[in-house]
Amino acid sequence: MAKRAIQVDDFLNFEVYSDPQFSPDGSKYAYVSTTINENKDYESNLFIQNMDEADARQWTFGHNKNSSPRFSPDNKSVVFQSNRSGMPQLWLLPLDGGEAKQLTTFKNGAVDPVWSKDGKFIIFTALLEEGDDVLDQKELSKEERQKENEETNKKPLVVKKLNYKSDSLGFLDDKKSQIILYDVEKENFIQLTNGDYHYAYQDISPNGTTVLFSGNISENAEYELKSDIYALDIASREITRLTDGKGSYYSAVFSPSGNKIAYLGHKQEYLNATLTKLYIYDLETKEHTCLSTEWDFPIGDLIAGDTRLGSSENGPVWSNDENRLFFIGSIYGATNLYEVSLQGELKELYNVDSHVFGFSYNRLKDSFIIGVSTPTNPCNFYLLDANSQVKQLTDANRKFLNEVEIGTPERISFKAKDGWDVHGWILRPYDYKEGAKYPLILEIHGGPHVMYGQTFFHEMQLLAAKGYVVLYINPRGSHGYGQTYVNACRGDYGGGDYQDLMSAVDYVLETYEFIDKERLGVTGGSYGGFMTNWIVGHTNRFKAAVTQRSISNWLSFYGVSDIGYFFNKWQHGFDLLDDPKALWDISPLKYASNVDTPLLILHSEQDYRCPIEQGEQLYVTLKHLKKDVEFVRFPGANHELSRSGKPELRIERLNHICSWFEKYL
Structure with missing residues (x-):
């Protein structure tokens, strides 16, 4: 029987997978599935699949957004993020059964949980105002939040900063993202960062003494479109900048021994058109080494689309032997999974002309869960073992794909009028x-x-x-x-x-x-x-x-866009104050x-x-x-x-x- 043509509202039927996470023992993995329910609202739930079983089991239920599942190092529980109480908060789910326990009740929510290597702490990020006490956080009820929003909307917005709005967040306020520790045994919170800056958590050292974060904590931060890697000593709260203050750096991770840090970024040689590079920082010698000097492709997933929902790991991720790093790279219309040695030897681990949107590494077996999308299939997870053998683990959207005709794009290559290959x-x-x-x-x-x-x-x-x-x-x-x-x-x-x-x-x-x-x-x-x-x-x-x-109109774009004040300069070489006629001409x-x-x-x-x-x-x-x-x-x-x-x-x-x-x- 002939398949039907795809329809406008068919995206309502998609199941979109993201964020695969191996358990510490490699016996199972968790992931997030996002769908659109009958109320035409997005919802996401957690699933788990044992590696010796054919089908995954659903962990969470309901019309909520559950995400960021992270196994505890002892493999006994999973912390995750959920908005089931109203705001995104952290919840702890035992693997041996039972109900999830709510860990946070922060007024503005708590997001992006990770475990310390010894399992004693859960580190997360929360939006706090100056003077907020992490030991006295209370989530507002739906009615209280509605009343607070109504009161806020009655007041004028007083703007004092250059970057006062964001497309994803709306008008910005005085809340800043701060890094918080949750002591699992004592069940209390420790605020690690404070002040009028946003802190983006990166990693915690294997010995639990140092936290890495990225951001800009200089006095001119709102005028500097830069991001550095910083090390924060948990005991003393002393902060040390590790990168050069001249570019954009992020995705920093400690090596298994804690002696090295891998991170991504670039020195903005071509501003926002600069290829992302991979660096190693040696904590003993204080030397930075770029492993990607000879590569002519960016690290990360840079494919445009309209079907991906949810974030996934792109790398860098350390191998268990500390001699290799794994990451996703974007090249020639595809994303591949790569391995590079500390000597700079590059190897393709998975390259089938598709979209690898995320992965998780099993340190015990040197294997991977990889998330893959193709032009004819929205998503699935696969096991890539140490011998480069690939096994399909999921069969998402099977019913939809069996009913609907999906076309296969044909590659084209040609010469532009000036001879460039396109x-x-x-x-x-x-x-x-x-x-x-x-x-x-x-x-x-x-x-x-x-x-x-x-x-x-x-x-x-x-x-x-x-x-x-x-x-x-x-x-x-x-x-x-x-x-x-x-x-x-x-x-x-x-x-x-x-x-x-x-x-x-x-x-x-x-x-x-x-x-x-x-x-x-x-x-x-x-x-x-x-x-x-x-x-x-x-x-x-x-x-x-x-x-x-x-x-x-690039002239007005300069003053009305959340990025206009720097985008014109970065993309055109001048802005409204430099050459208004040139902006009008384009x-x-x-x-x-x-x-x-x-x-x-x-x-x-x-x-x-x-x-x-x-x-x-x-x-x-x-x-x-x-x-x-x-x-x-x-x-x-x-x-x-x-x-x-x-x-x-x-x-x-x-x-x-x-x-x-x-x-x-």
Whole structure:
């Protein structure tokens, strides 16, 4: 029986896995499964699977968000994070049965629990105000919190800092993330950090005397877009900066002996287009060594998508013998699991042209649980043993995949007009027939410094199901193709990147006879929205366009975006105060009179990354010019609408995109 085409609301049926965690003895692993319930709310629950059993068992239940499962070193319990009481708090679950015990009742919640190596402490992070007492924390009831919010909303917001808002957090207040110890035996709390800084916990030494954290605790922190690794002596509270104060450093972990620290970062040589590198710091010699000097790919998972939910380990992770490190790297549209020796010898442990989104290491057997997504399967977990043998452990989304036709993207590579090599994919329409002609939609990713890749992408599959050829590429500025490539769009927005996209369209029109050159569409979000706006102002070859969470005016972006005050300088080389004319010259709004392509503008009202005034300016200008334009505003949504926004609004967004292209293509 033929499978049906994928539908707009099919993402409601996905089960999305994340955060695999081996138990200390390697006999089992835990993970997080996120779904959307009948109330169209996200919920996440914990599962456990014994390595000698075929199926996983569900640990937590209900319409809550449970995450971050961490086994105790003695393998007797699991600490995890849950919002079942109202705010995210820490809970302890015995492995031999019984109910979970609530450990924290912090007013603003407690998150990201980890165990000390001896199991005596649980370390976590909590938002605290100056003067808060960790021994006297009380979680507010739903009614109390509602009353507090109502009182806050009656007061004016007094702004004194440069970075006073965040797309993910909204308007910022005086609360700061502090590192807290929970003494498991004494059942009390010890606050390790304080002051007007955010502290991001990294690791605790094997002997339990030192905590690593990242952040910026200098007096000029709000003006310095840097992050360092610090060591905090638990007994004395003395803080020592370990990195050079000249870049962005994070993901620091002690070696098993505690003699070395591995960490990630870079010296911002190319600002936010700099490849992430891997470093070793020797605590005895005080020497820093970069292991990745000869690599031309970034460490970490940089694949763009709309199906991933929840965080997972990307590395670095030490081997048990302390001679190797493991991590995920992004290269040529895929993410792989790598191993590197302390001498810099690099080895691919898992490379099947897919999206490795996370892993967990079994120190006893030198094996891994790896989380993998492919263009035709949202996610699954696999066992990768010491002999490089791979065994599938889960079969997520089996029912959905058995019912729905999922297309397999075809790789393409071509030369841009100036000779640069560019890589991408096309996806043929559902029920494709030889000899028929199909309209094409060009998709453009955001960032710009991410990459499209070998992962499941609901929106791409949906457009193919609607009868379109979907074209998506990694133009210069994308990660995965080396430092020169990812840096190439800086100072050249609308230049080489625009030519790459137009060359991609030229290439597929010449190569594939089934594409109707008279029915071309284009869409993209964030940087992809900027590029969509730029395209319709510079060519009329597209018959319809949808711009999402876009940028239309770099002049106003400088003052309204949560990153505008530094992003212009970092990406263009100048800001509003340096050269307003140059910013206007690369603003799509300048070219509004050239736009003849019917344009749909989609924008979230709570978007602080690319604020809605960017969409408003573009809409009013085009409408004033009597152009064919519509504007859709999404209330209560932010920059993440397409990925983790309210499910009802995600459905509305996709419906508007499909309807616009159906109308004009």
